[in-house]
Amino acid sequence: MNVIATDINLKLHQGELIGLVGANGIGKSTLLRTLSRVQPALHGKVLLSDQDIQSFKSVELASQLSIVLTEQIASKNLTVQELVALGRQPYTNWVGTMAEADIEKIRKAIEITHITSLVNKRCFELSDGQMQKALIARAIAQDTPFIMLDEPTTHLDIYHKAYILKLLKRLAFETKKTILFSTHEIDFAIQLCDKMIVMNRDGFEFGRPKELIQCRAFSSLFPEDLILFDTQTGSYKVRS
Numbered sequence: 001m002n003v004i005a006t007d008i009n010l011k012l013h014q015g016e017l018i019g020l021v022g023a024n025g026i027g028k029s030t031l032l033r034t035l036s037r038v039q040p041a042l043h044g045k046v047l048l049s050d051q052d053i054q055s056f057k058s059v060e061l062a063s064q065l066s067i068v069l070t071e072q073i074a075s076k077n078l079t080v081q082e083l084v085a086l087g088r089q090p091y092t093n094w095v096g097t098m099a100e101a102d103i104e105k106i107r108k109a110i111e112i113t114h115i116t117s118l119v120n121k122r123c124f125e126l127s128d129g130q131m132q133k134a135l136i137a138r139a140i141a142q143d144t145p146f147i148m149l150d151e152p153t154t155h156l157d158i159y160h161k162a163y164i165l166k167l168l169k170r171l172a173f174e175t176k177k178t179i180l181f182s183t184h185e186i187d188f189a190i191q192l193c194d195k196m197i198v199m200n201r202d203g204f205e206f207g208r209p210k211e212l213i214q215c216r217a218f219s220s221l222f223p224e225d226l227i228l229f230d231t232q233t234g235s236y237k238v239r240s
């Protein structure tokens with residue numbers, strides 16, 4: 001057995017956008033999968049609204065927590081409209097009948113993720129970035145108090161990276177959701193997140209981006225032979 005990370009102890013609050021950063025292979029996806037019950041923790045507890053996550057029934061958990069993983073979805077034959085509609089599954093009855101409110105949430109999720117022109121396309125016809133936006137729309141349609149996303153902006157161009165992260169920030173603030181996402185866009189995360197989790201070989205640091213800059217959390221994230229963290233601009237610079 002390979003233990004990825006230990007002694008992770010933190011509390012996330014309503015209305016916060018939290019970025020999870022760290023080098024390749026450090027354990028960001030593993031942490032998100034563990035927090036969302038996709039895989040079991042080797043040790044310790046995850047509490048959601050003070051309740052052990054293990055004690056939730058699956059459908060109950062799906063109404064509290066949505067997760068966007070990087071893995072491919074099961075059926076790429078679905079249209080974008082159908083994929084986003086899956087977000088409403090935890091709330092519909094056993095035949096999947098949707099109420100007006102469900103349809104409205106799907107419409108809104110499609111609109112704010114800028115994928116209206118894609119609704120009738122099948123998922124296999126989408127580019128990676130378009131697919132990423134459709135999966136984010138599905139999580140938004142699910143409308144849970146807690147949203148987790150594993151590298152939600154990987155395939156997006158720089159404009160849409162900023163757009164999606166700002167959208168997540170607005171969603172967290174306006175709808176009082178807790179949104180946790182992993183990312184390699186450290187400079188965008190520093191600018192937009194309320195809090196960040198920095199995973200490194202010695203453990204993890206958790207706090208507001210400004211505090212993390214001050215305690216040199218970003219400076220010690222990578223070997224300093226190639227890149228240096230500039231505390232003034234909050235970004236990495238290539239060594240000349």
Ligand SMILES: Nc1ncnc2c1ncn2[C@@H]1O[C@H](COP(=O)(O)OP(=O)(O)OP(=O)(O)O)[C@@H](O)[C@H]1O
Binds near residue numbers: 004022024030
């Ligand atoms: N299915 C698996 N089986 C065995 N080991 C795995 C598996 N998935 C990941 N690992 C290992 O677990 C460790 C953490 O991987 P994880 O995917 O959580 O890292 P990450 O921080 O998300 O990395 P990246 O930034 O590259 O996506 C890595 O060392 C990886 O090799």
